[in-house]
Amino acid sequence: MGEKFFLFSFLLCLPLAKAGLNFFISQQESFRVLGLVAELAYVRDGSINDVAQHFVVPVPSHIQELCFVWVNADSKAVKYSIFTKDNSMQSVNHVSLNISNQGVVPREPQIFCLLLPCTTILPSKLEVSMKINFTSFNNVTVLNVVMKKDCSSEFRNAEQDVLSKVIPAEDSSFMLYVAVGVAFGILVVSLAAASCFLCPKHNLCHQQPPRTIVPSGTALYSPVQATCNEDLGAATLCVSDPAAHQIVVEDKTSFRLQRNNIHIGSTLLEGTFGSIFHATLQIPCQPLKDVIVKTVKHNAAEMQVRLMMEEGTRFQDLVHQNIYPLIGIVDGDGCRPLLVYPSVTYGNLKRWLLYCRGSLDGSLPHPLCTQDLVTIALHVLRGVQYLHQQNIIHRDLATRNCVIDDQFHVKLTDMALSRDFFPNDYHCLGDNENRPIKWMAMESLTRREFSTSSDIWSFGVVLWEVTTLAQQPYVEIDPFEVGRVLRDGYRLTQPINCPDELYAIMAYCWASSKSDRPTAPQLYRELHQFHHQLNEYI
Incomplete structure (x- = not known):
């Protein structure tokens, strides 16, 4: 502890950067992970801190990601390439980043995270190294960050040891009572851990089941024990106790698919409680179809399952070119439910924009210009208008x-x-609900009022995201302060290279009064006219 205190004391004495590259773990993240109120700086004003580079960051077992902040305040562009490695002795690296592995260090402060899940194929003592090469005018600077995480099952092993020593072999009834008690205790602990994860910044919320009552219909989990098809590639999509949940959604028989029609492939995105897979859909007398499958993991509580099904089936009856359709649902039979969607080449828009930001050196096959960004925004707005x-x-x-x-x-x-997939975009303010604070309108934050006007406010933030290639909005503002600064008139600043006319459309969405904001058709006309003007200049 003395060495750790010396390290952070030394880092706190470093002068604030005036220019150049900066790479650090913020004070808030340091407190979340290490319990220390200090900033861990790896690079200050272009100079590497050797003390920090040799410090092994101990990551607690319940922490699923470690987040960093970086910014290039120098006039010279700095390219980066990131390589991660773990000690799992597997050919596939099981840690991942939520940014591209190579690109350009942003000009404004940006947060990115290294995902550190504990899985059964990883060693109990997970050691991860992250090597970053910073390149500027052919000068390469190498930075190493080392982390250790305890992924052992010591709690479960200790529990078994205690039972074997305390319970007499012949007292089977006593053994049954204790086993039931231990199982109940584990369930309580798991639910508590899950609710804490949903509020990674502040451990103040304990997520409650949604208050929305779904229309009665077909149960997604049958209380009758069923045999599941385990031949699903790399994924095992069954629960140990199918009678533990009774999740109900409106019965849409046309959306029901058979589990043996789905063949799970590679993992596309993974969170703590959920996963997205590439898969194939094979229906008799129909051609094979590539699909995307959303589902929950074994450690997902009833709350996560219910929330996924309620939110995932909201658009199941909608047909529009700018609405992502739900092909069908696989449920019942004692296994985890599956939401099936059509396959899309580039996938999630935010992750694709982050990739494009890392390819601003011209390597992207389709370089993005202002017309492309406005076209993307128009597509989103058409979907909003239809909703x-x-x-x-x-x-x-x-x-x-x-x-x-x-x-x-x-x-x-x-x-x-x-x-689950984007935990840094959601925060809870001690009110038992994890919300996208920095995308929400003022009245939604303060009075829980949602309307078409609050959607328009959020679209203004989407337009800002698209223009900045998925930068985090209000990155410099604590979530607890967002409501206050919005009431004081603070808004997102105009992005670099963003035309004044386009920023004026964003600001139009952020009017304090709902009645002063445009409707979706009005906003579409304004944005479409601006897009037409851009094309006239070509």
Whole structure:
């Protein structure tokens, strides 16, 4: 502890950077992971801190990701390439980043995270190294960050040892009572851990089951024990106790698919409680079809399952070119439910924009210009306009809830599992609910009012995200302060290289009064006219 205190004391004495590259773990993240109120700086004003580079960051077992902040304040562009390695002795690296492995260090402060999940194929003592090469005018600077995480099952082993010593072999009834008690205790601990994860910044919320009552219909989990098809490639999609949940959704028989029609392939995105897989759908007398499958993991509590199904089936009856359709649902039979969607080439819009940001050196086959960005925004807005025509309020408009195909057509998606896949975009303010604070309108934050006007506010943030290639909004503002600064008139600043006319459209969405904001059709006319003007200059 003395060495750790010396390290952070030394880092706190470093002068603040005035220019150059800066790479650090913020004070807030340091407190979350290490319990220390200090900033861990690896690079200050272009100079590497050797003390920090040799410090092994101990990551607690319940922490699923470690987040860093970086910014290049120098006039010279700095390219980066990141390589991660773990000690799992597997050919596939099981840690991942939520940014591209190579690109350009941003000019404004940006947060990115290294995902550190504990899985059964990883060693109990997980050691991860992250090597970053910074290149500027052929000068290469190498930075190493080392982390250790305890992924052992010591709690379970200790529990078994205690039972074997305390319980007499012949007293089977006593053994049964204790086993039931231990199982109940584990369930309580698991639910508590799950609720804490949903609020990674502040351990103040304990997520409650949604208050929405879903219309009665077909149970997704049958209380009758069933045999599941385990031949699903790399994924095992069954629960140990199918009678533990009774999740019910409206019965849409046309959406029901058989589990043996789905063949799970590679993992596309993984969170703590959920996963997205590439898969194939084989229906008799129909051609094989590539699909995307959303599902929950074994450690998902009833709350996560219920939330995924309620949010994932909101758009199941909608048909529009800019709405991502739900092909079908696989449920019942004692296994985890599956949400099946059509395959899209580029996938999640936010992740694709982050990739494009890392390819600003010209290596992207289709370089993005202002016309492309406005086209993306128009596609999103068409989806919003259609939802409002159907009297549906999205409530979570963001690039993370959009997908893009190989024709650069953007489709608006539901928000199922978004909290799990993008935990840094959601915060709870001690009010038992994890919300996209920095995308929400003032009245939604303060009075829980949601309307077509609050969706328009969120679309303004989406337009800002698209223009900045998925930068985090209000990155410098604590979530607890967002409501206050919005009331004081603070808004997102105009992005670099963003035309004044386009920023004026964003600001139009962020009017304090709902009545002063445009409707979706009005906003579409303004944005479409601006897009037409851009084309006239070519």
